[in-house]
Amino acid sequence: MSVFLQFIKSISIIDVIKLVMYLALFCNFSNAITDVKTQLHAFPEKISWINWEQSKDFKFNPDATFDTMEMIKREGYPAETHVVTTEDGYLLVLHRIPGGNNSLPVLLQHAVLCTSADWIILGKGKALAYLLADQGYDVWLGNFRGNTYSRAHISLSPLELKFWDFSFHEMGIYDLPAMIKFITNMKSQPLHTYVGHSMGTTSFYVMASERPEIARMVQKMINFAPGVFIDKVESALKYINPFLREFKIIMRLFFHDELLPQNDFLKFTSKYICPQNFITQQLCASIIFLICGNDPEQFNYTLLPVILGVDPAGTSTKTFLHFNQINHASKFRQYDYGREKNLLMYNSPEPPDYNLANTTLPIALFYGLGDLLVNIVNVKRLYRILPNVIDLYEVPWRKFNHVDFIWAKDAPKLVYERVIKIMRNENLNNVTSTK
Ligand SMILES: *[C@@H]1O[C@H](CO)[C@@H](O)[C@H](O)[C@H]1NC(C)=O
Numbered sequence: 001m002s003v004f005l006q007f008i009k010s011i012s013i014i015d016v017i018k019l020v021m022y023l024a025l026f027c028n029f030s031n032a033i034t035d036v037k038t039q040l041h042a043f044p045e046k047i048s049w050i051n052w053e054q055s056k057d058f059k060f061n062p063d064a065t066f067d068t069m070e071m072i073k074r075e076g077y078p079a080e081t082h083v084v085t086t087e088d089g090y091l092l093v094l095h096r097i098p099g100g101n102n103s104l105p106v107l108l109q110h111a112v113l114c115t116s117a118d119w120i121i122l123g124k125g126k127a128l129a130y131l132l133a134d135q136g137y138d139v140w141l142g143n144f145r146g147n148t149y150s151r152a153h154i155s156l157s158p159l160e161l162k163f164w165d166f167s168f169h170e171m172g173i174y175d176l177p178a179m180i181k182f183i184t185n186m187k188s189q190p191l192h193t194y195v196g197h198s199m200g201t202t203s204f205y206v207m208a209s210e211r212p213e214i215a216r217m218v219q220k221m222i223n224f225a226p227g228v229f230i231d232k233v234e235s236a237l238k239y240i241n242p243f244l245r246e247f248k249i250i251m252r253l254f255f256h257d258e259l260l261p262q263n264d265f266l267k268f269t270s271k272y273i274c275p276q277n278f279i280t281q282q283l284c285a286s287i288i289f290l291i292c293g294n295d296p297e298q299f300n301y302t303l304l305p306v307i308l309g310v311d312p313a314g315t316s317t318k319t320f321l322h323f324n325q326i327n328h329a330s331k332f333r334q335y336d337y338g339r340e341k342n343l344l345m346y347n348s349p350e351p352p353d354y355n356l357a358n359t360t361l362p363i364a365l366f367y368g369l370g371d372l373l374v375n376i377v378n379v380k381r382l383y384r385i386l387p388n389v390i391d392l393y394e395v396p397w398r399k400f401n402h403v404d405f406i407w408a409k410d411a412p413k414l415v416y417e418r419v420i421k422i423m424r425n426e427n428l429n430n431v432t433s434t435k
């Protein structure tokens with residue numbers, strides 16, 4: 001009983017608001033409601049079945065430690081942490097599974113509200129970071145400003161508004177250049193491959209547009225659910241639009257513009273509530289399905305405590321607003337400050353578009369048909385603009401969703417095998433469709 005009481009005590013209004021916003025951020029609500037109904041039907045009639053007494057004997061799974069370094073070491077790999085400083089003073093943590101002397105460097109970059117840990121959650125023999133290490137690559141895992149690992153700055157505190165005055169634009173023009181320069185300097189060779197998931201691709205395209213000299217240090221790029229055009233989807237982004245003003249005010253007043261960091265409520269839930277029994281597992285998992293699309297077959301319930309222990313990992317409100325803007329405008333362009341400030345900032349009433357057409361490095365685009373945010377129409381639009389797409393790949397699983405790229409049971413077979421082939425310049429069978 002005490003665990004239950006502790007749980008209730010750990011909930012505050014703020015947590016509830018945060019949770020709702022988190023859901024709103026990713027989900028397609030209309031789909032989601034259907035999903036919830038389906039989920040609820042799957043529940044036994046009485047939720048009071050939950051045996052809270054059991055919690056006394058409940059032994060917490062020691063694997064549910066959420067530190068990337070420790071998780072890597074526990075799997076028996078060497079792990080390193082490096083801190084890089086961006087030109088505008090943010091301190092970013094790069095995790096690394098170092099390769100041998102002549103190993104080729106690859107950088108894996110996480111999605112919004114995620115961290116380096118997402119690349120290892122599936123565990124040894126499955127997670128992309130380990131598979132690449134097994135192939136002899138020098139594996140680097142980045143952390144964008146504002147997430148659990150990169151909440152530091154040479155002079156600003158994360159409690160200040162100014163710290164959170166960034167979007168994926170700054171991640172593209174400062175964070176990625178800092179990481180890529182650090183790796184290529186250390187290795188004295190270009191980055192062999194950049195793998196981005198969702199926002200990890202968004203910021204890369206910002207960099208390719210605004211800092212092409214850095215993009216030239218990268219030899220190949222692989223996209224999981226490229227987040228460049230994100231309109232024409234049944235996304236929850238549109239449901240938050242009527243409340244955008246209130247959203248901004250709440251975020252500023254209560255959260256100094258920080259969006260959904262890891263917190264005690266989530267930690268507690270993931271540690272003590274979700275793994276309790278079948279029902280709590282289902283409840284927790286349905287939250288994930290709400291957020292990302294319903295794909296229970298690919299979801300490994302055992303990983304739930306680890307996933308919730310890692311994500312959401314925090315970002316700025318401005319990042320969310322910038323995504324919301326490109327969704328609205330149906331254009332991949334810089335932050336819209338409103339007509340007057342745009343004139344000052346950009347010398348034009350509208351923000352300038354990012355230049356995608358000059359992104360000349362070889363690019364592979366992977367997408368899933370169950371993805372609520374990045375759909376096939378958007379990916380094809382990007383495909384037609386990019387000059388050098390070497391692979392356009394629809395993951396052969398009908399419900400494959402936005403996070404299946406990192407968490408799906410069959411991600412190794414459905415996705416990573418092909419990633420490794422592309423990295424090794426091996427022949428792909430069903431190669432790109434026509435434009
Ligand atoms: C790697 O390089 C270091 C020094 O540069 C050398 O001592 C070591 O033997 C090398 N290891 C391998 C496996 O070649």
Ligand SMILES: *[C@@H]1O[C@H](CO)[C@@H](O)[C@H](O)[C@H]1NC(C)=O
Nearest residue numbers: 208209210212355357358359
């Ligand atoms: C983009 O490419 C076009 C033609 O290939 C070239 O004229 C232009 O200068 C390039 N722009 C940038 C920003 O590199």
Ligand SMILES: *[C@@H]1O[C@H](CO)[C@@H](O)[C@H](O)[C@H]1NC(C)=O
Nearest residue numbers: 122123300301302303409410
């Ligand atoms: C689910 O995750 C657990 C814990 O990592 C693992 O032991 C198990 O093999 C996974 N199941 C599948 C089907 O991938």
